[in-house]
Amino acid sequence: MKFLLSVFIVFVSVEYLAAQEDQSVTKGFIIINASKDYNIAKGVVEDANKQLGYEIDLRGLEYNAAVGLSFSKENCEKNGFEFPAYIQRGREKDGKFISIEYTSGYNNFTAGYYIVVVASYQKGKQEIQTALSEVKKHYEDAYVKYTDIYMGCLH
Numbered sequence: 001m002k003f004l005l006s007v008f009i010v011f012v013s014v015e016y017l018a019a020q021e022d023q024s025v026t027k028g029f030i031i032i033n034a035s036k037d038y039n040i041a042k043g044v045v046e047d048a049n050k051q052l053g054y055e056i057d058l059r060g061l062e063y064n065a066a067v068g069l070s071f072s073k074e075n076c077e078k079n080g081f082e083f084p085a086y087i088q089r090g091r092e093k094d095g096k097f098i099s100i101e102y103t104s105g106y107n108n109f110t111a112g113y114y115i116v117v118v119a120s121y122q123k124g125k126q127e128i129q130t131a132l133s134e135v136k137k138h139y140e141d142a143y144v145k146y147t148d149i150y151m152g153c154l155h
Contacts (some may be wrong), residue, residue: 024148025124027090030132032139034047038063041114044130048098048118051138057097059089068102068114079129091150092123096131106147118142 033044034068049056064070070084077083088105096119118135121128123146135142 006117015058021150025090026146027094027120027147027149028123028125028128028144029089029101029115029117030119030128030135030142031115032118032135032145034113037060038100038114043117044116045098045100048116048125048139050119052096052098052118052135054098056116057099061086061100066114068104069100088097089117090120090147091151092128094125095119108119108147109145 032048033041035041045056045058048054060071060075062068062072064084064086067084069086069088070076071079071081071086073083075081076085086102086105089092089099090102097117099117101115101117103113103115104111109115119128119129119131119138128144132142132144
């Protein structure tokens with residue numbers, strides 16, 4: 001009986017992981033800066049706005065000592081989230097924008113950094129290479145980092 005229960009738990013875990021994978025999309029983020037200091041990232045955002053002319057879209061996120069970035073307590077309460085709460089960027093539409101994101105919220109990113117992102121696109125879209133070429137005229141060290149973003153039920 002103990003063996004069967006263990007097999008069932010593993011089976012459920014594999015099914016759960018498969019469902020998560022089916023509900024994720026690989027997104028590329030163009031990053032121009034990574035810093036452990038939020039104030040440095042804010043300065044880079046202002047500079048990028050002047051250099052690139054892209055809209056600043058911080059998504060209402062604020063510095064939070066406990067989790068890096070969070071939506072405001074009021075926003076969390078309004079949306080039924082426990083405060084503090086950070087949700088990965090990438091669930092909304094793709095395009096060019098300037099934001100600060102916190103790497104601890106992303107798979108395959110080195111944790112603990114505030115990154116300045118200037119665009120995101122689904123993997124395989126030509127727009128990401130076009131945008132990267134444009135950004136590199138002002139930020140030669142800009143790069144694309146890909147990660148899977150959980151989108152919820154896609155079907």
